Amino acid sequence: MNKCLLCEEETNRILSWHQFFLLEDPPVICEKCRQSFEKIKGEGCRTCSRPLAALDSSFIIEGVCLDCVRWEEDPLYRGALVENRSLYVYNDAMKEVIARFKYRGDYVLAKLFAKDIRETAKQMTYDLVVAVPLSEERLYERRFNQAEALAEEAGLEITPVLERIHSEKQSKKSRVERLQAPQVFKIKEKSSFCHKKILILDDIYTTGSTLRQAAYLLKQAGAAEVSALTLARGQGT
Amino acid sequence: MHPSHSSSSIAAFLSGRLLLQEEIPFPLPDSPNTERLPGISKKKQTFYCERCGNDQQDRFAVFPCARCKTMCPYCRHCLMMGRVSGCTQLVHWTGPEPPHEGNGTLQWSGQLSEGQSAASRAVVQAVRHNSEQLIWAVCGAGKTEVLFRGIESALLAGKRVCIATPRTDVVLELAPRLQKVFPGTTVTALYGGSPDRHRYSPLVVSTTHQLFRFYQAFDVTIVDEVDAFPYSYDTSLQFAVQKARKPESALIYLTATPNETWQKECRQGNRPFVKIPARFHRQPLPVPLLSWCGNWRKATQKGRLPANVKDWTMKRLQENKQALLFFPHIDSMQKALLLFQQLDPLITSVHAEDPQRKEKVALMRTRQLPLLLSTTILERGVTFPNIDVAVIGAEDDVFTESALVQIAGRAGRSADFPDGEVRFFHYGKTKAIVKAVSHIEQMNREGIERGWLDR
Numbered sequence: 001m002n003k004c005l006l007c008e009e010e011t012n013r014i015l016s017w018h019q020f021f022l023l024e025d026p027p028v029i030c031e032k033c034r035q036s037f038e039k040i041k042g043e044g045c046r047t048c049s050r051p052l053a054a055l056d057s058s059f060i061i062e063g064v065c066l067d068c069v070r071w072e073e074d075p076l077y078r079g080a081l082v083e084n085r086s087l088y089v090y091n092d093a094m095k096e097v098i099a100r101f102k103y104r105g106d107y108v109l110a111k112l113f114a115k116d117i118r119e120t121a122k123q124m125t126y127d128l129v130v131a132v133p134l135s136e137e138r139l140y141e142r143r144f145n146q147a148e149a150l151a152e153e154a155g156l157e158i159t160p161v162l163e164r165i166h167s168e169k170q171s172k173k174s175r176v177e178r179l180q181a182p183q184v185f186k187i188k189e190k191s192s193f194c195h196k197k198i199l200i201l202d203d204i205y206t207t208g209s210t211l212r213q214a215a216y217l218l219k220q221a222g223a224a225e226v227s228a229l230t231l232a233r234g235q236g237t
Numbered sequence: 238m239h240p241s242h243s244s245s246s247i248a249a250f251l252s253g254r255l256l257l258q259e260e261i262p263f264p265l266p267d268s269p270n271t272e273r274l275p276g277i278s279k280k281k282q283t284f285y286c287e288r289c290g291n292d293q294q295d296r297f298a299v300f301p302c303a304r305c306k307t308m309c310p311y312c313r314h315c316l317m318m319g320r321v322s323g324c325t326q327l328v329h330w331t332g333p334e335p336p337h338e339g340n341g342t343l344q345w346s347g348q349l350s351e352g353q354s355a356a357s358r359a360v361v362q363a364v365r366h367n368s369e370q371l372i373w374a375v376c377g378a379g380k381t382e383v384l385f386r387g388i389e390s391a392l393l394a395g396k397r398v399c400i401a402t403p404r405t406d407v408v409l410e411l412a413p414r415l416q417k418v419f420p421g422t423t424v425t426a427l428y429g430g431s432p433d434r435h436r437y438s439p440l441v442v443s444t445t446h447q448l449f450r451f452y453q454a455f456d457v458t459i460v461d462e463v464d465a466f467p468y469s470y471d472t473s474l475q476f477a478v479q480k481a482r483k484p485e486s487a488l489i490y491l492t493a494t495p496n497e498t499w500q501k502e503c504r505q506g507n508r509p510f511v512k513i514p515a516r517f518h519r520q521p522l523p524v525p526l527l528s529w530c531g532n533w534r535k536a537t538q539k540g541r542l543p544a545n546v547k548d549w550t551m552k553r554l555q556e557n558k559q560a561l562l563f564f565p566h567i568d569s570m571q572k573a574l575l576l577f578q579q580l581d582p583l584i585t586s587v588h589a590e591d592p593q594r595k596e597k598v599a600l601m602r603t604r605q606l607p608l609l610l611s612t613t614i615l616e617r618g619v620t621f622p623n624i625d626v627a628v629i630g631a632e633d634d635v636f637t638e639s640a641l642v643q644i645a646g647r648a649g650r651s652a653d654f655p656d657g658e659v660r661f662f663h664y665g666k667t668k669a670i671v672k673a674v675s676h677i678e679q680m681n682r683e684g685i686e687r688g689w690l691d692r
């Protein structure tokens with residue numbers, strides 16, 4: 001008997017033959033809860049995978065959303081991040097699950113998305129995976145890093161090359177304020193990623209500024225290319 | 238409010254509680270009177286949560302913990318109250334209790350009915366002897382007043398009292414009522430996020446959930462609506478009650494509808510109980526009438542109400558009599574709502590997640606709504622003075638004996654309007670329906686036998 005990690009209902013009342021022969025693990029989430037999440041489908045921004053259908057056409061330029069166009073106009077961040085792939089829309093169900101996972105600390109929920117993350121990562125080209133780090137203070141408080149947990153459960157090995165030197169408490173600032181903010185990250189160790197392609201993992205892509213700051217720094221330090229994989233795509237500001 | 242760190246205010250804050258370090262809003266001094274217990278203990282290779290008593294292994298998980306650098310276990314059962322993990326410590330006060338300030342004298346000039354008086358005496362006895370007592374009182378018996386003398390005798394003896402109830406609404410209604418009759422005592426109201434959570438008081442009104450944060454705190458614990466969801470479902474809430482009370486203390490249960498096991502224990506003499514079979518206003522409980530209404534789900538899907546349901550509704554609308562109509566589920570209720578609104582556009586519905594729930598209940602109270610459709614959330618607590626009550630689909634599993642008795646108990650509550658029709662529209666009589674009706678008839682019989690009813 002397997003129970004849904006979210007609602008405690010049984011998940012596998014009907015065993016598929018895959019499960020029967022133990023070729024596949026029984027699901028960790030029931031169908032009803034699974035359906036409350038919305039996969040990002042259809043045409044998305046070529047850079048950040050924001051669904052284009054929801055955007056006014058004046059905010060789309062040749063398949064790229066205006067936010068990303070603006071980033072590419074910025075001399076500092078141009079080309080820093082080649083691509084972000086997000087798996088799910090940041091809807092109410094996703095907000096709730098991320099809050100329970102990250103703030104309440106329900107670590108096992110990382111299992112819900114392990115398969116999706118593993119399969120998407122397979123389609124991307126990279127040499128090593130980096131999780132967006134937490135500051136020491138925040139890590140002590142939460143006791144685990146949500147990006148690392150997602151990677152761990154998806155079976156992706158993390159290379160710890162980044163360190164957070166600035167606290168997370170600035171996440172409510174506007175885009176411009178954040179661009180002017182001092183560096184958030186620091187490189188811990190350069191040698192491991194020189195001329196390599198890096199995949200950064202995080203839970204949510206909102207404005208993209210955290211990821212771009214990390215990407216900028218990694219490229220400065222010699223990375224060949226940086227892309228990102230995020231669980232959910234927020235609306236941005 | 239930030240308590241200063243004098244040792245008396247620390248005692249006032251911590252006394253009787255069992256808290257996570259994170260829940261204490263000041264740095265904890267090294268005091269011989271503070272004890273730290275492990276949040277999770279291991280008994281024979283299995284995990285056990287010291288806060289909620291969870292011992293189901295599939296309700297635990299482990300994670301690589303950055304604080305203790307181990308694969309740290311945590312309890313998923315009480316996670317929403319703040320995570321308890323292997324390296325979490327629960328803080329507990331072992332020093333003396335803070336002295337009670339104020340005066341616990343009851344200031345109430347009301348009169349108890351005969352039934353209430355008997356129950357009131359039983360409560361006082363239980364308080365004096367630290368014993369257990371069940372008060373089995375029909376809806377509208379006036380159970381709160383039954384507690385007054387017992388609470389007074391506890392407070393005057395310097396004891397600490399807690400009334401635990403499943404719902405926040407009831408906490409919010411009960412606390413000011415008690416404060417009014419015990420003006421010399423501080424009454425605190427505890428629920429998720431309540432402003433009183435850092436205050437000490439000898440008289441606490443709390444949601445059952447908040448009891449997880451207490452440990453051997455109360456000399457008298459009164460558990461309201463023992464049969465109500467979620468208490469009767471959730472064994473960990475029963476654990477919370479046991480944990481929050483002192484080992485030597487009184488335990489009083491209140492309910493209109495004890496579950497089958499308890500009813501049996503009462504009949505066999507294995508559970509001390511006092512019954513109040515009559516309402517405060519000395520009029521009998523309205524006995525539900527049963528009407529078969531066919532496949533009402535299918536009918537509403539096809540865009541029509543069963544004929545007898547429609548007639549019943551039209552009659553209320555014409556006579557300008559307010560009514561509550563209960564449905565088993567939101568979906569079927571919302572479908573039917575459209576059909577009811579064709580009869581009167583002012584008819585509306587309410588359910589647990591309805592953001593306008595409070596406003597709608599208020600409109601009903603001021604007679605601005607003719608009819609209100611509801612799921613079982615209005616089955617308890619809420620009273621309107623002069624209404625009729627119907628259940629549509631009374632055969633559904635959600636309508637247990639206890640739910641149906643509670644629903645029937647909404648009618649005829651005020652002394653001015655002691656009558657009120659209760660009708661169960663059903664698509665096949667269930668055991669629960671039959672039991673609910675005989676439960677109510679039995680109460681009326683006992684009321685007459687004891688001479689507590691006027692007719």
Ligand SMILES: [Zn+2]
Pocket residue numbers: 004005006007008009029030031032033034
């Ligand atoms: Zn589920």
Ligand SMILES: [Zn+2]
Pocket residue numbers: 045046047048049050064065066067068069
């Ligand atoms: Zn974009």
Ligand SMILES: [Zn+2]
Pocket residue numbers: 286287288289290291312313314315316321
């Ligand atoms: Zn627990």
Ligand SMILES: [Zn+2]
Pocket residue numbers: 302303304305306307309322323324325
């Ligand atoms: Zn730990």
